[in-house]
Amino acid sequence: EAQVTQNPRYLITVTGKKLTVTCSQNMNHEYMSWYRQDPGLGLRQIYYSMNVEVTDKGDVPEGYKVSRKEKRNFPLILESPSPNQTSLYFCASGAGAEYEQYFGPGTRLTVT
């Protein structure tokens, strides 16, 4: 089954404790992306990757890191999470920015 998977689905952590949210896709897509979704602010792109080893900032990259060492994986790293990073996070993949994206189920992160 073609899919984008994310783990964990739910995470409660404390300020400053480094965490990683994993994302994997099995569709051989070149393009992968991370979004956060907040009430009243909609979906905002954090980082995207056009291919292995190629990443670029989206609209809200501050406080996040990403890496793309393999085509299928695109982890999101929060090195020192803060409460304002409490949000619903989605990973997505597609053939490119000008093509449709397929989204993962989401990770609900709470930082206390």
Place this chain on the structure above:
Amino acid sequence: EDQVTQSPEALRLQEGESSSLNCSYTVSGLRGLFWYRQDPGKGPEFLFTLYSAGEEKEKERLKATLTKKESFLHITAPKPEDSATYLCAVPARSYDKVIFGPGTSLSVIP
């Protein structure tokens, strides 16, 4: 600045009452416009891609259309299961980032 807006913010329809949702964009050199459906707490689900003004796509009770400045998602005789948030998105003009509109929350009342 590349921007996507959607209206209305929320729409409440009676079952069977047709209507349209609007997505306006300011990106020049459009490289595609996408419509997604999102159910609460779930990831957006792809509906349509439109690339050229005048293009139309249909799926069940939904039809998407595109002009040079906006797109419409027409919902014909909606059913309660069409209740969801509908999002539109476009690639930015000169980068490979994707910009989403704020969405329209649709409620269809039986």
